[in-house]
Amino acid sequence: MTGPVPVVLDVDTGVDDACALLLAGLHPDVDLRAVTCVGGNVSVDEVVANTLTVLQVAGRGDVAVARGAPRPLLEPVSHARHVHGGDGLGDLGWPSPDARPDPRHAVELLADLLNEAASAGPAALITLVTLAPLTNIALLLRTYPQAAAGLAEIIFMGGAANVGNATASAEFNVWHDPEAAAIVLQSAAELDIPVVMYGLDVFYDVLVTREQAVELIAVGGHGPAELAGRLIDFQCDRFGQPQATIGDAGAVCAVIDRTGLSTTRLPVRVELAGTYSRGRTIVDRRDWAGDIAHDPHGMAPTAVEVALSVDADRYAQLWLRTVKAGRR
Numbered sequence: 001m002t003g004p005v006p007v008v009l010d011v012d013t014g015v016d017d018a019c020a021l022l023l024a025g026l027h028p029d030v031d032l033r034a035v036t037c038v039g040g041n042v043s044v045d046e047v048v049a050n051t052l053t054v055l056q057v058a059g060r061g062d063v064a065v066a067r068g069a070p071r072p073l074l075e076p077v078s079h080a081r082h083v084h085g086g087d088g089l090g091d092l093g094w095p096s097p098d099a100r101p102d103p104r105h106a107v108e109l110l111a112d113l114l115n116e117a118a119s120a121g122p123a124a125l126i127t128l129v130t131l132a133p134l135t136n137i138a139l140l141l142r143t144y145p146q147a148a149a150g151l152a153e154i155i156f157m158g159g160a161a162n163v164g165n166a167t168a169s170a171e172f173n174v175w176h177d178p179e180a181a182a183i184v185l186q187s188a189a190e191l192d193i194p195v196v197m198y199g200l201d202v203f204y205d206v207l208v209t210r211e212q213a214v215e216l217i218a219v220g221g222h223g224p225a226e227l228a229g230r231l232i233d234f235q236c237d238r239f240g241q242p243q244a245t246i247g248d249a250g251a252v253c254a255v256i257d258r259t260g261l262s263t264t265r266l267p268v269r270v271e272l273a274g275t276y277s278r279g280r281t282i283v284d285r286r287d288w289a290g291d292i293a294h295d296p297h298g299m300a301p302t303a304v305e306v307a308l309s310v311d312a313d314r315y316a317q318l319w320l321r322t323v324k325a326g327r328r
C-alpha cells in the first residue's frame with residue numbers, strides 16, 4: 001500500500017482552483033506539499049490571497065504558498081473576472097487570510113522541493129498538478145531543467161482535443177500563455193516527464209447540482225463544506241444553470257482515482273502562429289500508418305496521455321464526500 005501522493009498545485013485561484021485546493025488539502029491520499037501562484041483568472045497577488053484564504057478555511061495554513069509570474073512570457077494578462085467574480089473567489093467576501101506567502105518566488109520553491117524529492121527516492125517524486133497558465137512551469141524548466149528529476153508526472157488542466165473556451169479553438173490556460181505551454185510540452189519530451197492532459201474534453205463533465213450545493217452551505221460555520229457549496233452556487237447563479245462544474249478539481253480527482261479517467265497517448269503541440277487558432281492544443285489523432293506525404297511538420301515530439309472521457313459521477317461524488325468530511 002503506497003502512502004499519500006506528494007503533490008504540488010500551480011494555481012490561478014479562481015473559483016474552480018478553489019474547489020481543487022479544498023480537495024487536495026482535505027483528502028488523505030494527497031500529501032499537499034505546496035501551492036504556487038500565477039497571474040491568470042485574476043492578478044497574481046489576488047491569486048495568492050485567494051489561495052491562502054481557501055487553505056485557511058480547509059485548516060491547511062501549514063501548506064507553503066508562493067507568488068510566481070504576474071504575467072505571461074509574451075502576452076499581456078487577460079483576467080477572467082467575468083467568470084470568477086471581481087475578486088476571483090465568487091465575491092464571497094470571506095475573511096482575509098492570517099498566513100503570509102513563502103518568501104521564495106514560486107520557481108525557487110518548486111526547484112527546492114523537486115531537487116529534494118529527486119534525492120529522496122522514487123516514493124518522494126512529486127506529482128505537479130497545474131491548474132493555470134503554465135508560465136511558472138516554463139520558467140522552472142528553462143531555469144532549472146535538472147529539477148525535472150523530482151517529478152513523477154505533470155497533470156495539467158489545459159487544452160482540449162475538440163473544443164475551446166477562451167476562443168473557438170483555444171482553452172484559457174493555454175491561450176493565456178501559449179509560449180509557456182509550448183515550452184512545457186517541449187521540455188516534457190526533452191526531459192522525459194510523463195504528462196497527462198486534463199482538458200476541456202472532460203473538464204465540463206464533472207458537475208455538482210445547486211441542490212447539492214445548498215446541502216453543503218447548510219453545514220455552515222465558514223468551513224470547507226460551506227465554502228465548497230458557495231463556490232458551486234456562485235457558478236450556478238453566474239451562468240444561470242442548475243448545476244456547475246468542479247473544473248480544476250477534476251484534475252486532482254485524477255491523482256486520487258486515476259481509474260475514473262480514460263486517456264489515450266497522443267502527440268500534442270501548441271499552435272503559436274494561427275490567426276484564429278493561437279493557443280490551440282493540436283492533438284494528433286491520425287493513424288500514423290496513413291499518408292505522411294503532405295505533412296511537413298511530422299508527428300509532435302511530445303506524447304501526452306490525453307483525457308478523452310471521465311466517470312463524471314464518480315469524480316463528483318469523490319469531491320462531495322471529501323469537502324463534506326473535512327479534515328480527517
Ligand code: RIB
Pocket residue numbers: 012014015016017040041131132133157165171172173247248
Ligand atoms: O479553461 C479553464 C481553466 O482556466 C481553469 O483552470 C480555470 O480556473 C481557468 O484558469
Ligand code: CA
Pocket residue numbers: 011012013014016017041131132248
Ligand atoms: Ca485555474
